[in-house]
Amino acid sequence: MTSSARPLRLGILGAADIARRRFLPALQRCPAFEMAGIASRSYERAAALCSQFGGHAYDSYHSLLDDPGIDAVYIPLPPALHFDYALQALKQHKHMLLEKPATVTLEQARQLCTVAEESELTLYENYMFLCHPQLERIKEIISAGRLGELRLIRATFGFPRRASGDFRYQKSLGGGALLDCGGYPLRLALELLGSQVQLTDATLVPDKSAQSPQEAVDLYGNAVMRSSSGLTAQVAFGMDNAYQCSLEIWGSRATLRASRIFTAPPELKITLIIRDDKGEELIEVPPADQFLLSIERFAAAIGNPATNAELRDTILQQSTLVEICRQKAGYSL
C-alpha cells in the first residue's frame, strides 16, 4: 500500500536504547517511512537523537501523539507504559508498531486489538526474529523431513544481570523475565507448535534482591507447552543467567541447533547445525537485518485487513500464553 503513496510519517515515543541502536538505523533504510520525529521526557535527549537521524524533537509524548502530521508511531517504552500510549495513538488514528511485549496483561491486549480493528489500523508487536530468514530455513528443513519425526523443541533466551536501574527489574514498569525475555521462546514455540498449543506447566522464580517480595519481579523461569499433535516444547528464560539464545529441535533422525535464533545481528552469517549418526552438516543463512525486515512487514500490513486480523490474533494468542504461564507459576502482577 505504501509503494505508490508518499512515505508514511513515523514518530517515536522515548529515546530508548533499542531505538537508537537498532530501530533508527534500520528505519533510515526503509523507503515506506519517513522519520517524522522523536518525543522524550527530556527535550535534549530527543534533540540529540534527531540531530543524528533527522526529524522533529518533541518535548512530550502527548505533543507527538497530538500531531496530525504523524501517521504511525513506534513505542519502545517500558512495557507498563505501552497500553496507555498505544491506546492514545490508535485513538489519534495512528498505526502502531509496538515493542514487545505488546502489553502487560491479556485484557489490555484485547482492548488494543478491539480499537485497532474498529479503526482499521495496524497493531504490530515487534518480535523481529520471526522475520529473519533463518526461521524460514528451519521450517523448510523440518518440512523436508531432514530431522525425521519431531520429538522435542527446546528454546532458551537469557542474559547476565543488567544495571539495577533497568526497567526489567522494576515491577511497576512491567519488568520481569517472562515479559522481557520469556516472550521470545514462547512466541517461537507458538510459531512452531501452532495456535492450538497448550501451556501445561511453568515456573517463575522471584528476584530475591528486591526491596520487598511485592516488588520482586520474576528473575528467571521456564515453561512446558504441548501442540495438538502431542509435540512438546520446553522453554527457559532469565535475566540473571549466562547468555543463551538458542533453539534445539530433536527429531527421530537428526538434531538441529540454532545458536542466535532471537537476536541475530544484521551482519552475522548464521550457521545452523544438523547432527545425525553420520556427523555434522552446517547450513549457512546469509546475514539479514531482522529489524529492517520487521519494519517492512509492519509497512506491508498497513491497509491489508487479512494481515491485520492475523497480527491481532497472534498478539492475543501470545498474551494468553503469558497469562497462563503466570497462572501456572502462581505469580501475580
Ligand SMILES: NC(=O)c1ccc[n+]([C@@H]2O[C@H](COP(=O)([O-])OP(=O)(O)OC[C@H]3O[C@@H](n4cnc5c(N)ncnc54)[C@H](OP(=O)(O)O)[C@@H]3O)[C@@H](O)[C@H]2O)c1
Ligand atoms: N525487539 C527487540 O529486539 C528489543 C530489544 C530490546 C528492547 N526491546 C523492547 O523495547 C522497549 C524498550 O527497551 P530498551 O532496552 O530500549 O529500554 P530503555 O533504553 O530503558 O528505554 C526506555 C525508554 O522509555 C522512556 N521512559 C519513559 N518513562 C520511563 C520510566 N519511568 N523509566 C524508564 N524509561 C522510561 C525513556 O525515554 P525518554 O526518557 O527519552 O522519554 C527510555 O529511554 C521494551 O519494551 C523492550 O522490551 C525490544
